[in-house]
Amino acid sequence: GENVEQHPSTLSVQEGDSAVIKCTYSDSASNYFPWYKQELGKGPQLIIDIRSNVGEKKDQRIAVTLNKTAKHFSLHITETQPEDSAVYFCAASPGGYQKVTFGTGTKLQVIP
Amino acid sequence: GAVVSQHPSRVICKSGTSVKIECRSLDFQATTMFWYRQFPKKSLMLMATSNEGSKATYEQGVEKDKFLINHASLTLSTLTVTSAHPEDSSFYICSALTGELPEAFFGQGTRLTVV
Numbered sequence: 001g002e003n004v005e006q007h008p009s010t011l012s013v014q015e016g017d018s019a020v021i022k023c024t025y026s027d028s029a030s031n032y033f034p035w036y037k038q039e040l041g042k043g044p045q046l047i048i049d050i051r052s053n054v055g056e057k058k059d060q061r062i063a064v065t066l067n068k069t070a071k072h073f074s075l076h077i078t079e080t081q082p083e084d085s086a087v088y089f090c091a092a093s094p095g096g097y098q099k100v101t102f103g104t105g106t107k108l109q110v111i112p
Numbered sequence: 113g114a115v116v117s118q119h120p121s122r123v124i125c126k127s128g129t130s131v132k133i134e135c136r137s138l139d140f141q142a143t144t145m146f147w148y149r150q151f152p153k154k155s156l157m158l159m160a161t162s163n164e165g166s167k168a169t170y171e172q173g174v175e176k177d178k179f180l181i182n183h184a185s186l187t188l189s190t191l192t193v194t195s196a197h198p199e200d201s202s203f204y205i206c207s208a209l210t211g212e213l214p215e216a217f218f219g220q221g222t223r224l225t226v227v
Contacts, residue, residue: 034215043118043205043218044156089155099146100207100216102155 002027004092006103013080014111021106023090024072030092033066033073034100038087047088048075051095080110114140114210118219125196125226133191133222135206141186142208146216147179150203162189196226 003026013019025033031052036044050057050064050073057064061080066073077084090103115138125131135145143164148156160170160181168181178200180192189208193200203223207216 036218041221041223043116043207043221046215046217049215099158099161101158104155105153107153 002030002092002094002101004090004101004103006090006106008106009104010107010109012109012111015080015082017080019077019080019084019108019110021075021088021090021108022072023074023092023103024070025092025101026071027092027094028071029094030101032093032095032100033064034091034093035062035064035075036089036091036102038089038105040086044089077108080108082110082112084108085110114138114208114215114217116142116206116208116217116219118206118222120222121220122223123225125224127197127226128195130192130194131196131224133193133204133206133224135189135191135208135219137187137208137210140208140210142189142210143186145183145189145206145208147181147189147191148205148207150205150221152203156205159191164189193224196224198226200224201226 006023034049037047038044061078063076088106091100093100117136119134145162147159159174160168162168162183164183170176183189205221207218
């Protein structure tokens with residue numbers, strides 16, 4: 001089955017700096033890679049996703065890159081704000097109605 | 113984005129009783145829903161895949177007789193924790209697939225505490 005590894009497990013940045021979270025996956029059949037933000041006591045919220053037919057996608061301060069050859073993908077958050085503080089999960093899926101496998105999570109703390 | 117509503121958000125029950133958690137897709141039809149369990153500071157562990165009108169598919173190690181899943185309509189799936197014990201205390205989260213695959217949207221989660 002799919003195995004998704006995520007690093008780092010914790011990340012502290014100063015407000016305004018950039019944050020980068022990296023993930024690797026094992027199953028070459030995976031072609032859909034969502035990123036979720038989870039605040040304390042709440043369910044995960046989809047913030048951005050990327051499909052295997054593109055290498056990069058950007059949405060305002062958030063961007064995701066994908067390297068299918070190396071089987072890794074990354075989340076980039078620029079101009080971080082305190083409200084970006086949360087746990088972020090990467091995930092991978094073969095798509096369709098198949099299950100999503102989550103990474104281990106990164107706790108991001110943005111220091112004002 | 114699509115809205116998935118989970119109820120209740122918190123529940124406390126006594127050992128030996130059963131608890132039902134509901135997961136509703138509010139503005140779309142979901143033929144497939146997923147149930148996850150999350151321990152403190154840990155990732156989401158898939159428990160089962162719920163398909164409308166058919167039996168749920170459970171992940172290895174998940175007791176299907178203990179965690180009963182019913183997906184009776186295109187907008188509702190329920191998870192019943194039967195004969196709950198303190199070790200069943202956890203954060204349970206559902207997600208649903210929209211018609212525009214493969215995006216999945218999550219409910220707000222249910223904090224179950226068994227005393």
